[in-house]
Amino acid sequence: MHAADLHLDTPFVGIGRVAPEVRARLRDASLEAFDNLVQAALDRNAAFVLLAGDLYDGAERGVRAQLRFLRGVERLGQGGIPVFAVHGNHDPLDGWSAIRQPPENLILFGSERVEARVVGSLATLYGISYPRREVEENLARRFRRGDGPGLHIALLHASVNSQPEHAPYSPCTLDDLCAAGMDYWALGHIHQRQVLRDGNPWVVYPGNLQGRGVKSSELGAKGAMLVHASDDRIERVRFLPLDCVRFQEAPVDIGGLADLDALRKAVRAEIARLRESERGRDLVVRVVLSGRGPLREDLRREGALDGLLEELRQELAEPGPILWLDRITDRSGSALDRAALAQRGDFPAEILRCGGGLRDEPLMQFVEERLAPLRKPRIAWLPEMDSWDWSALLREAEDRAVDLLESEQER
Amino acid sequence: MRIDGWFIEGFGVFHDYEVKDLPPGLVVFLGPNETGKSTLLAFLRGVLFGFAARRNASRYPPLKGGRHGGRVFLEASGGLVTVERYVGRRHSLRVALPWSGEDEAAGLARILGGADDKLFRSVFAFSLEELQTLESLEAGQIRERIYSAHILGAGRPARQVIAALEGRMAALFRPRGASRIGELAARAEEIAAAWRQAREQAERYPALIREVETHAAEVAALEREIAQLQEQRRRGESLLALRPLWRVWSQRIEQRRQLAMELDDRLAGIAPAVEAHYTALPLHEERLRQWPDTRRRNVKLEEELGRWYARLGEDWSGDLQAGGDPEELAGEARGWAQQIAQIGARREEAERLLDAASTEARRIAGELQQTLDPDPGSLRERERALARIRPNLAELAAQERAGEALEAARREAVLRQTWILWLVWLGILVAAIMSDWMSGAVSRTTLVLLAVTLLALILGRFFPRAPGIQGQLGIDELRAVVARDAATLGLRDPPEAEDLEAVASSLARERLHLERREALQGDLLRARETEERRKASLAALAGEASSEGQAWNAWKRSRGFPEAIAAAEAVEYAGWVDQARQAYAAREEVKAETRRLALELGAWERPVRELLGSTAAGEALVAELTLLHGRCARDRRRREEIALLDLAIEEARFPEELESALAAAGEGEAEAARPADRLTEAQGQRDQALGRWRIAGAARADLEQSADVAALETELETVRAEIAGAAREWAVAALAKGLVERTLGEYTRIHQPGVLREASESFARVTGGAYRRVVQQDEGLLAEDRAGALRRPEELSRGAMEQLFLCLRLGLADEFGRRGAPLPLVMDDVLVNFDPRRARAMAAEIRRFAHSRQVLFFTCHPETAGMLAEDGAAPVIELSGDGATGLG
Known part of the structure; x- marks a missing residue:
């Protein structure tokens, strides 16, 4: 079973004010989703569980989250299921850990080198953790298939190609992954579930275990990948929804x-x-x-x-x-039809024309001038506005201005 | 667009005032003051853009009646449009459009080129006063108006859009004062502070675990030390605990030894006998105490018995020993006394009764002698005669009255019968006479008849009829009876009623005497019988008393009572006997007790004296035995103590090796105490460490359960999302505002030169070249004179300034006309402050301007009208002041 980006005890991003019962439900959702994962692995008697980074949401690693994780791993241990995990950019190894003595069935890969662990004759697992949050090195290139038995599975928290909405930590390409000679790349970091290659090797992002907001990558069903293998060959990979x-x-x-x-x-x-x-x-x-x-x-x-x-x-x-x-x-x-409006030659048409002119070089200067009152007092908690799509915002502003100008007529 | 005319129903001086078919180009309205030029200007503004607010002078209430308002006719590209509006009525605007499919208001706005009231008033329809006022043509405002939506077509004025956007932006964010972003940021700060605190708490977790472990180790170490100290203390305490036992054991051995030395075997031999006598000693002592008292009582009772013997006397022959129930003797004596007393009482009663009976008999006999004794036979006869005579007398009287009545009745009846017979007879006689008369001869018959008649008359006269014989007979008999009875009663015949009453009273008295006498005779007989019975009873009682006396004497003899004692005294004597008997019995009892005591005392003292080898008696002997008994008891107790000690010594025998340790335990006490001090200290330390351990453990558990960080992060993200949303909205609004402002700016930049150029040319022509042009610097207008000097409007003369503003208005109106609909200009005497030359020049400018649009010029100066209408360039409409017009 392959999961990633558990973000245990995670805050939900971009959600407005919610009713108290919803807030409580959201607060516990990531933990309950993890419980679902544990139960699913036990129910299906999984050979092992792979966790591809970002087990916790922050380097602070809330105590509650760590202990919940520990209990889950212990339950899996009681079921005879080992857990292989790497740390990602949200929970690098330089964070503190409430787990002083990990259970025997929890195998955490270090950050110095790609380690290889053999699971009987079933598989040989490779993995490396993030030593700190910002890892710009292409860690995929460090992976090389060894002589171990069974399936060769790589565990990595990385950004394959360019992924919008996600920081480009440990950036790599599909070619980098293919070059390592693995059978299955158990990836983490990208919250949108993706199967980048469906064989030779399998390259899979299971997405996060529990959606964290209403961004496009967080929408829809979330869960883990159930990988079926037989005779050192992966037969199929199936998604298992586990979110709450x-x-x-x-x-x-x-x-x-x-x-x-x-x-x-x-x-x-x-x-x-x-x-x-x-x-x-x-x-x-x-x-x-x-x-x-x-x-x-x-x-x-x-x-x-x-x-x-x-x-x-x-x-x-x-x-x-x-x-x-x-x-x-x-x-x-x-x-109103913008194209038709632009042909009118009146003031609203001039607004559109003026906006069109701004989209070229002077847009950011215009934006900076206009945003100055908001930025000048240096208000904390304002979002990072530089990354906003100002062209889209300008279009909204054009619509807004034209709407207002036209409203008199429509009334 | 052109104003074709108007119809004023009521507005100021105008009432039903109509102007029609106004031509395009310049039209001059000439009228003296107060003929309504300013009123007309206000009317046109009001109908087209709405009347002024209430209480405003420019509302011009209708002075001559009519609805307050009216119609303006506009010639638009599509035809004639009628605009109708009245004061004070909401939505009173009516626009009659010659075409269909367009909203009335929108159609009017479009015809008016989007101009609003302010623009119209500033640029198109103004008075001298408004021309003079700088604010009425504030460059920025008018430019904005011209270049914003209105001038370019329908829509919301750009300045309103900017204001709306600014309002929204201010609500979302403002550097000072309340705003949505400010509030959210403050909230976020609060949550962040709480979150940092919670996170710091969470980060303490490893330290907390170490702290828990440190405290646990500390507790464990102290527990170990406490266990060692407790063992050490237990050992010391055990020796200390044993030492008193051992000390007691040693003391017991010594005690036994000393007790054994004091034992006396001789006492052990006699101890049982001494104990037996000593056991009986309380009884003996009691007897010793009783002895003198018993003796004294014996003597006293002997004396008392002697006194009783004396009281009973020598005639007492009874036996005091006989005993018996004392109540029985007294009861018997009481019985005899009562019995004898009863017989005596009965005899006295019998005697009293006899005496009473005799007295009664004598009394009755005396009374009898004094009572009359009538003859009963005679009395009865007279009583019968009296009883008969009264009714007989009454009967006799009644019969006599009845006989008289009967006789009278009979006589009346006979008389009546006689007369009838006589009448009949007379008839017959008359008949016979008549017959004889008729016959003339007297007949025998008639004679006979006369004879008979004569006879009957004689008879009737001399033989009257006798009374009834029978009645006469009864009365007589009755009279005879009465006579006899009267004789019997001694009365004359017939007796009188008074006599009869007297005889009746006498007979009644006699009858009473007779009855009384008979009653007394009965009583006497019965009294004598009673006397006889009493006598017999008395005799019987005398016999009974005699036999009772004999029995009484026999009883006294049988009881030993003296013969002479009377029954009444017997009861008291019986009491004496009883008390004498009691005294005797008591004396006998004490005598027996004395003997018993003597025997018992001797029975105890003899063996004791033998045991003690003493000759003492009484109290002295008792004292000796008591002393010996005490010694025996002490000896026995010693032996018992020794036995108990032997048992205890044997039970608690200490091993020899322990004895030395116990002997040394005295020095061990200090060592045993020292660990106790340390133990207390270590336990205190352990408890404190436990407390710290528990607190740290609880804090750890709290942290492990705490969802604060997650909850606060979630809340913080919520607020952050709201801030981001607000910031985004603010940014869009800011950009929109920027776009509108920028577009406005570009318009100004592009189109303003045309306005200024037009104004410059006009101004140069009007001033005859004194000023070359009008320029804009920053936001201000400047006039450049012929020397190139730039002057602000307020630096110009009044006339020059008005000329400048009028030229600017013409330029603006021209620009408006180019951009939208060319609106007519309406001016109210704006040339009055111009010198004639410049006035003429300005009139030429106006005429020129009027080539392309309509200009309505109101003036009260004929020369101004003349200048404007020079060479028939414009029609002049004269205003008469009474609402009439005349086209000049």
Whole structure:
């Protein structure tokens, strides 16, 4: 069984204020997902469990998380299942550990060199941990197939190729991995589940064990990979969902929706569909509005979305699995056609033209000028804005300005 | 666009005032003061853009009646548009568009080129006063208006968009004051502080584990030391504990030795006998105490018995020893006394009764003698005669009254019968006479008849009828009876009623006497019988008393009582006998007790004297025995103690090797105490270490269970996400605002030179070249004079400044017209401060301007009108002040 990025006792990123019962559920979700992993390994009598880094979320490694991990490993030990693990950028070896004497069935790879461990005649396992958070070395190149018996499996926390949304720690390429001569690369770090190669060798990111927010890489089912092997050959790799709380996006097109009530009904229908497909599981859902339509102006009104969100939360609250509507993100566009607008030659058209002109060289200068009031007081807790997609934001700003200018007419 | 005319229903001086078919180009309205030029200007502004607020002078209430407001007719590209508006009515705007499919208000806004009231008032429709005011044409504002949406088409003014965006930005963030981001950042700071604290706590975990282990080791070491000290102390304490036992054991051996030396075997031999006598000693002593008292009582009772013998007397022949129930004797004596007393009482009663009976008999006999004695036979006869005579007398009287009545009745009946017979007879006689008369002869019959008649008359006269014989007979008999009875009663015949009453009373008295006498005779007979019975009873009682006396004497003899004693005294005597008997019995009892005591005392003392070899007696002998008994007892106790000591010594016998250790235990006490001190100290240290261990353990357990870090991180991430969202929204708003401002700026930059160029040319022409052009520096306008000097508007003369602003308005209006709809200009006497030359030049500029759009010029100066309408360049409409107009 191959899992990675447990991020035990992890905070959830980008989630707005939640109801107390949802907060408690989120707080324990990563730990319960790990318990699910342990139980699944025991139920299936796994030969061994591979954990490809980021067992804990921070170098601080919360005591609760470490002890929960320890108990899980001990349970696996009682079932005769060894656990092979490497540390990643979130839990490098320079962090402190509450585990003073690891159980015998827990094999933690060091950070100095790629170590090889033989599991009877079944497999030879290779792995290396992060000594510190920032590891820019291509650690994959250190792996070389040895003479051990059975399947040759490599355990690494790394960024294969370029992965958006993830820091490029231990960057490597698929070629680097193929060159090592392994049968299976048990990778970690990328939270989106990916099978980069389905044989010769298998290169697999199982994704994280429990979603951590509403980013695209955190959405959908999360869990571990169940690898079936026979006669030193991997037969198939199957995903096993183990998450407790699932993050989903509910896209709703506002085109054709006459008013907020129609939107409310459309959201409810989408939520019902999600509930049906994720039956029995706790869900955190972000509604994303898209498309164009007259509803756009209603949505732009102060407090319109917040009011709708509150109303939907109340309507959707019911006994059973939790369903929490995180927020309603409005990515809908004006009913006006930008291309047609640009041809009008009036002031809104000038706005679009002006925006278009800014996209070239002076955009960041313009942004810096405009953002100066916000940045000048050096407010802590502001997000890192340099990485924002300012072109997209400018487009939103154009829409906003044009919407406001046009609203008088539409009224 | 052109103003075609208007219809004022009521506004200031105007009432139902209509102007129609105004031509394009310049139109001059000429009228003296107070003919409504300013009113017209306000009316046009009000209908097109809305009337002024309440209480504003420019509302111009209708002075001549009519609805407050009216209509303006506009000639637009699509046809004639009617705009109707009234004061004080919300939504009173009505726009009649000649085309369909467009909203009224939107259509009007489009016709007006998006201009608002302020723009219209500043650029297109202004008075002299507004022309003079700098604020009315503040460059920035007007430029903004012109270059923002209005001038370019329909839509929300750019400045409103900017204000809206600024408002939203301020709500999201402002450097000072409350804002969403500020609040969230403060909240994040709070959570972060708590999170840092929780994390520091979590990072203490390894140290905490070491601390727990250190405390555990410390506790373990102290426990070991405590165990050793406890063992050491137990050993010392054991010796200390044994030493008192050993000391007691040694003391017992010594004690036994001393006791054995004091033993006396002789005492052991006599001890049982001494014990036996000593056991009986309390009884003996009791007897010794009783002896003198018993003797004294014996003497006293002898004396008392003697006194009783004396009281009973010499005639007492009874036996005091006989005993018997004292109550029985007294009871018997009491019985005899009662019995004899009863017989005596009965005799007295019998005698009293006899005496009473005799007295009664005598009394009755005396009374009888004094009572009358009538003859009963005579009395009865007279009583019968009296009883008969009364009814007979009454009967007699009644019969006599009845006979008289009967006779009277009979006589009446006979008389009545006689008369009838006489009448009949007379009839017959008359008939016979008549017949004879008729016949003329007297007949015999008639004679007979006359004879008979005569006879009957004689008879009737001399033989009256006798009474009834029978009634007469009864009365007589009755009278005879009455006479006899009267005789019997001694009364005359017939007796009178009073006499009869007297006789009746006399007879009643006699009858009473007779009855009384008979009763007394009965009583006397019965009294004499009673007397006889009493006498017999008395005789019987005398016999009974005699036999009772004999029995009484026999009883006294049988009881030894003196013969002479009376029954009444017998009870008291019986008491004496009883008490004498008691005294005798008591004397006998004490005598027997004295004898018994003497025997018992001797029975105890004899063997004791033999045992002691003493001759003493009584108390002295007792003292000797007591002394000996004490010695025997002490000897016995010593022997018992020795036996107990032997048992204890044997039971607690110490091994010889322990004896030396115990002998030395006195010195060991200090050693035993020292470990105790250290032990207490070590236990205290151990307890403290345990406390620290537990605290550290609890802290460790808390940390292991704590979800604070995770919870706070989650909360912090939540707030962080909200800050990011707010920051993003702020950034979008800031960019949007920047875009609008930037676009506005570019517009200004591109289009402003045209305005200034137009204004410069006009201004140069009007001033005759005194000023070359108008320029903008920073946000201010400057006029460049012919020498190239730049002057701010306020540095110009009043007229020059007004000329400058009028030229600028013309330029702006021209620019507005190029960008949107060319709106008409409405000016109210704006040339009054110009010198004639410049006024004429400005009039030429206005005329020139009016070539491409409509200009309505209001003036009260005919020369101004003349300048403007020079050579018939413009029609002049005269205002008369009463709402009438005339086209000049």
